Amino acid sequence: MTARVVITGLGVVSPIGIGVSAFWKAALSGRSGISAIDSFDPFPMDGYRSKIAGQIRDFSPELHIGSQHGDRVDRYAQFALAASREAIADASLRIEQEAPHRVGVIVGAGMGGMVMGEREITQLYQSQKPHRVHPNFIPVITLNSASGIVAMASGAKGPNLTISTACSSSAHALGQALQCIRTGQADVVIAVGADASITPLVFAGFCSLRALSSKFNDQPERASRPFDLARDGFVMGEGAGALIVESLAHAKKRKARIYAELSGYAATSEAYHMVIPREDGEEVATTMKLALKAADVSPSEVDYINAHATSTSIGDAVEAKAIRILFKNRADKIAISATKSLVGHTLGAAGAIGAIATTLAIQSGHIHPTANYDDPDPACRLGGISRSPQERKIRAALLNAFGFGSNNAAVVLKQFKA
Template identity: 80%
Template sequence: MRARVVVTGLGVVSPIGIGISEFWKSALAGRSGISAIRGFDPFPIDGYRSKVAGQVLNFSPEQYIDSVQPDRVDRYAQFALVAAKEALTDSGLQMTRERPHRVGVFVGAGMGGMVMGEREITQLYNHQKPHRVHPNFIPVITLNSASGIVAMAYGAKGPNVTISTACSSSAHALGQGLHCIREGRADAVIVVGADASITPLVFAGFCSLRALSTKHNEQPERASRPFDLGRDGFVMGEGAGALILESLPHAKKRKARIYAEIAGYAATSEAYHMVIPREDGEEVATTMRLALADAGMTASQIDYINAHATSTSIGDAVEAKAIRQLFKSRADKIAINATKSLVGHTLGAAGSLGGIASVLALQTGQIHPTANYDEPDPACTLAGVSRTTQERKIKTALLNAFGFGSNNAAVVFKRFAA
């Protein structure tokens, strides 16, 4: 019989708050974390079509972590460290009492160390002095820098894995952490999703892709509007979410507080298009169905969905179609929300932040609102989406995360029962 896996700790760095308490209070209030971008020194923001993002404002890593040298740790890894520290503290997991090779680290990151990467390449081309490239350039920009730094900070010597599948990265990190514990390779894992890519080049790239919202530059808080008829693209965000996963026997042995159980996971590829999902929704529905099967559940048992819902025209409609395909008549009875409506699309961190919102919804019975759901799009109308906080006695939750490269992930959580 495979091991049951539970969530015992949470940590957040987000545009609506640093720390679980601030994040959840803001989420339930429906407070938007989308704000105007002032510019990218030396580029004025005027040259960009989109001028808004979900920014973590006034962030100083020194406030949260001792002995952090910012020039040695990229912004996304700083977010990861802060979120992981909170999650470990929240869980009560004391690494000095653990067997270090039985604690793993799984990080999901879409872009990696882009802040330093763009800065250094710009300086190299401007000044043509290759000998002046930062000596830590390579270890800082590698995608596994955050997982390595988190492991070193806490002495976690078990499996250390970075997953980069664009927007589904940290949902896959959750799933792979689940498998690692199920297979007996670890007693506990630190799962983190992190990205900080609101940079001149990455932002310009998404603008050129015409993927970002441009209609609400003067009213940033109105820009991210999943499932709404007036949506015109996603809003970039940044941040990190961390969850501590443990085998149930391990958590019970140390009398840990348990938030929820992580019960199922599925990963698929549509093998269709690098950016656009299949419009019939069949592959998305299949991914959700496989996750439920992994959890030993059926569609009739899901009470709540934390949707991928990026606020793009095609993506939201496809996800809604897939939900209707799988859940049929129950689709309108399921509570559904979109965390991205509040924080924007945090890329590699999206799955972990959605997972945290799912776990907190299971624990509290409160489902945060979907902001800017003013005029439901007939192509995506689902009765369970609400502009206000919903109070429901939910027992199960499904997290969706889909990424560029035809990549799909779904994770199932359920309320813990001994």
């Protein structure tokens, strides 16, 4: 019999709030976390097509993680550690009372330690003094620095993995946490997604790719507009989300509060293009179908989809088409929301933050609105997308996440029933 797996703790660092309570209150109110980038010190924003992002302006490493770790890790790992600490506390998980090798850490990250990476390479070329490179440069910029620091800070000695599949990274981290528990490698997994790549080079790269919104630089809060006719690209964001995932048996044994059940996951590759999805939507539909099959959930039971919905012209239309392919005449009856409309696209953290919004929607019966859905694009019009909060009893929900390199992930969460 397949082991049941549940979610017992949540933690988040986001442009609309640090901490789950602040995040969820802002999300339900539809508040945007998108703002103008003042500058990339030491040069201004004049040369950039896009000048806005979902920035976290009030994060203090000393306050949220302490100076011991704050001085030794990149910004993205600081976010990961802060979110995981909140999730551990929220789950009332005392790792010192657990068998430490039965507690794992799986982190999804798209870019890694780019803040330090860009700073150090710039200083090296300017100074031409190799001996002045930061002594912790290598361990800090590696993609697994966040999973390492989370494990060291928490005492988790089980499987320690980093998944890097661009924008789908932390959805895969969550799916791999499910597999890790079902295959008996761990009782508990701290699943995290984190990225902090609002940096001069990364931002320039996305601008050169013409992937970012540039029409709303003077109205940042209006720029991220999934499924809307006026969308013109995604808005970069930063942040982290963490979920405590554990076997139902383990959760019951320690009398943990259960938010929702994590019941299915699918990972596929379109093997098509590094950036653009197949426009017929068939591969995205297949990914969702496989995830539902793995969860033993029929399409008729799905009441909510937390859409990938980045606010790109092709991507949103393809996802909407895929939803219609899979759900047919039920497509307009399913509630759909786009968390990226509020926080921007947080890259490797997007799946985890979306999973937190999905978990809270299942637990509370409230679904946050999709901001800036003012003029629905006929190419991706779906009846369940709303500018206002929705109340809905959710039996099962889908979380979609798609990444560069033709990479697709879908995760199924369900209302927990004992």
